[in-house]
Amino acid sequence: MEKRIFEKTDGIRAKVGEEPLVPKTVQRLGGAISKFFNNGKIIIGRDTRESGEWISQELEKGMSEAGATILEAGTVPTPVVALLVKTDESANGGIMITASHNPATDNGIKVFHSGGDKLMDSEELEIENIFFSDWPPADAAISEPVAPLEDVTFRYSSELRKFLGNEDLSEYQAYVDSAAGSTYDFINKVSSSFGVQFDEIGPNPTGENINTNCGALYPEKLSEIMRQNPVDLGVAFDGDGDRIVLVDDLGRIWDGDHIVAMIATYLKSQENLPNNTVVLTEYSNLGAIQYLEQNGIRVEKVENGDKAVARKCQEVGAVLGGEFSGHIIFTTWLSSSDGIMIAFFTLLIVKRTGKKLSELWPAYENLPSKQWGINVREKLPLSEVPGWQAELDRQTDFLGTDGRIFVRYSGTEKKLRILVDATDATKMNQVGDILSSIIEKEIGQ
DSSP: OOOSSSOSSSSEEEETTSTTSSHHHHHHHHHHHHHHTTTOEEEEEEOSOTTHHHHHHHHHHHHHHHTOEEEEEEEOOHHHHHHHHHHOTTOOEEEEEOOTTSOTTEEEEEEEETTSOBOOHHHHHHHHHHHTSSOSOTTOOOOOOEEEOOOHHHHHHHHHHHHHTSOOOTTOEEEEEOTTSTTTTHHHHHHTTTTOEEEEOSOOOOSSOTTSSOGGGOTHHHHHHHHHSOOSEEEEEOTTSSBEEEEOTTOOEEOHHHHHHHHHHHHHHTTOSGGGEEEEETTSOHHHHHHHHHTTOEEEEESSOHHHHHHHHHHHTOSEEEOTTSBEEETTTOSSOOHHHHHHHHHHHHHHHTOOGGGGOOSOOOOOEEEEEEEBSSOOOGGGSTTHHHHHHHHHHHHGGGEEEEEEEOSSSSEEEEEEEESSHHHHHHHHHHHHHHHHHHHBO
16 A cells, blocks of 8 residues: 555655645644554654744644643754653654755654654554544543653763763864754763764754755765864764764765775674674665675665665664665664764774774775666556666676666656666766666656
């Protein structure tokens, strides 16, 4: 069954003021989520978007009328909500109001169940079934009050210190670009317990400037500052703090593949990488995959999304996985990505190895990579597109071990995406152009 409200990969996301992010729908969603969690205790947080306040109020109204007990965490990063739900045995679920790396004109809703895991597709469908049913009955429950959740920063910091071994990191300096998002200020409240200061180089949040030319999507400013006045670590988050990009003391920008490769090789050196396996997505660069395999690390791949990465980690007994974009999963901490934890874990690796971050750079270069996006009239099964399979087989043989092809329909648009990596850029372009031309001819708009 196709989802009608939740997206394919991660919760709900839309333009503010358009369905489903309109007051009446959001309020009803709150009631449906409450019923899904048996009207239990639900922790709710939001990022710095101006729209987050009214969305929170409407969700809370719907949940409260259904009989849920609601605890407000306030403006916090997404992984904080996940951790609070995981560590509070009385919590039935959690909600984060965010559109992650999207602009302030968008917002969204991520839902976590009691273990801190994001909902599975079947669970999101269950909420939708409740939403579209005849609920609520005429005798809806009496509204429950909404209460603030106390000591949020302390709870997160305490768990993080326990996880990282109470290390003193006071000898290190760091810059941070919080994308005018929910890690702004929060990271220094956490870092004070480790003795390290993160100097903010990004803009103050205004409610309207989240992810605007700053943060993980735009790490160039941070890179320039690191080149001019290097410190031990540069960190760029996205608006809700679940995505991270690193910048080292030479000003090099580390994408998610490089971060996973660095952590994986460190853990393997400590004999602490279960099954010598990591999980990446099909969008990870072929150069990263080859580097890991050359270092004796097996790479399992999933199509896309940090939920899929987490589930594959559980399936194959891996603790580490990630996406090129900077979502890094460390399953012994959380089953969803946490940029803050990765920032501190990186400093911990720097301390334990006695090396600068630049000296930990995985020794590979990204291979030429390009993505073609072709608008289509319909998402016809590719096996039914005339000439497609024969040409795909031909181009796959042409690239051999010097490249790879990944093809998928967009989960939200009528679009086919063709990704080609190759050791030779000319071959890469040739293969992509040939394959995209078939799609354009047969089913293109």
